[in-house]
Amino acid sequence: MAGYIRRVVDDELDEVLPQLPAVMLDGPKGVGKTETALRRAQSVWRLDDPAQLQIIQADPTIVTKDPPPILIDEWQLFPAVWDVVKRAVDADAAPGTFVLTGSAASRTTTHSGAARIVTARMRPMTLPERSDYEPTVSLAELLTGTRGPVTGTTSLSMSNYTHEIIWSGFPGLREHSGRALRTQLDGYLDRIIDRDVGEVGHRIRSPSKLRAWFTAYAAAAAEAVSYEKVRDAATHGHGEKPAKTTTSPYIDALTDLRILDPLPAWHPGSTHLHRLTQTPKHHLADPALAVRLLGLDAKALLAGDSGGVTLPRDGVLLGGFFESLGALSVRVFAQHSEATVSHLRTYGGEHEVDLIVETGGGDVVAIEVKLSTTVDDSDVRHLNWLEEQIGNRVLDKVVLNSGPQAYRRADGVAVVPLALLGA
Incomplete structure (x- = not known):
């Protein structure tokens, strides 16, 4: 073929x-x-x-x-x-x-x-599947716990990553750009709302309300925000808020269609960790869908513009979309290694780890995703905290970022540009 x-x-x-x-x-x-x-x-x-x-x-x-x-x-x-x-x-x-x-x-x-x-x-394409990106760091190798050297360089800049977020990992869209790409994405979203939800047995009386919820989840990308915050964003300006029984069909429909791809909270089993939230992190199947729902472009994302949308989040949108792109790749690579992916967050948010990749034996690779090109001590404090809590169950500690080079810090944390991570 x-x-x-x-x-x-x-x-x-x-x-x-x-x-x-x-x-x-x-x-x-x-x-x-x-x-x-x-x-x-x-x-x-x-x-x-x-x-x-x-x-x-x-x-x-x-x-x-x-x-x-x-x-x-x-x-x-x-x-x-x-x-x-x-x-x-x-x-x-x-x-x-x-x-x-x-x-x-x-x-x-x-x-x-x-x-x-x-x-x-099957999820949208990871960065190595999309183009000529050559991964030099293997998640499977990180899961061995050997903590060997990590090497490799990439020329991808923040602008390049933003372009990849907008361009999408759906194979049929990769041949389009500009207005043609935006038109294709709009058509994809319209079909989900107007046709696909009905094909799988959901009756949605108000497509406009479904789109509002869809957009609210897009704005919550990579955030473990509550149902109430998403609801408030979806119904901004409405005096009376709908009951959960009224809105759950919207969530069910988008999840059943594999368009919402929530990342579950980590259940650490027999460890002494406690007071962990059970709220999933919100991700769409592809961050390009989220960008299009919010009506943004590369210039707006790089400038930190939200397009006037009420955001159920604290961080900047581009950081959330970069984390979604990282989560997409890590979930594909983890599946290849028969590992699962979740996230960790304590009540109150004192500690959180973006991605917990867990083996069948209960050992983990802990991963933070940072939009920045550099990594300092504050970026790795949650990774080191987790290792203090569960010791050698942490096979490796990783920060995925947008920098130019992969290397290991003195504290053992592997700093890996997202473009260099592979299965």
Whole structure:
């Protein structure tokens, strides 16, 4: 397939497909799931094609009769096909028989696919997947705990990172720029609000209110702010605030569509850490969507302009979007290493760590994301505090920043430009 850019998730699929009968690629629309799945499929059923959908509706089992691997694209448009695949797996389907793709969690699916259909999450492209950025620091290596040297240089500036934030990690948008890119992003957002939420079983009576909530979450990028703060931003200027039961469908719809991608709070298990908040950090699937919802451009972001939007946050927007870009990359790389990602924040905010990458054994790499080009003692104090609390469970301490060079500080903290981090 000419022009295909190999993704980190390709390695995961190459490993699991020869051993498992059914794998689902899950992620927001436009993230590249179909193109990735097509590289492995011999037979294809596209449920967003009305003609093919009609055939499957008449006889859902027809999807099991083609030569494998069988791709069922956008399965959630006819959830009954999920049960067909599950029954085929129960009947000892061979490894690599089914690849499903989905852009939403269907509200009408009645049976879990646990232990039958495994899921691989697919997110927008990381920086190394987007262009000629050559990573020199591996998250997998950081997870070994050897704390070896980190090296490498990059010429990317603050302006370059801002450009990447705006340009998006959705593959189909990378060929556009300027007005064409903005038009494509506007169309993507309009489709989510006007069409996609209905396709997955949500009834939203007021698209304008959904957009207001969407925009409020965009403004809260990389912040662990409360529901009330997001609500106040979404309903700024309204005297009477809506009840949570009224607004929860907005949150559910955007989360089900994989457009909201909240970062959960860390549950440290058996350690003596306590008084940790359980509020997730708010991220959109791609920070470019957040920038577009707020109507901003590179000049406004670099100048610290919020476009007149009420912000449920303390920090500057560009810093939040840079952290979202960092979180996107780290989550992709951590999935490659079978690790999970969360964040840490104590009640009152005395201590917080932007990203906690945790292994199956409970050890962690603690990561701060800083927009600045330089790192000082104040930028690493929370990392060193965490190591004081849990000792050798901290495999490594890292600051991702926008500087030119990767190096280790005397206190052991690895300073890594975001462009140099890879799987």
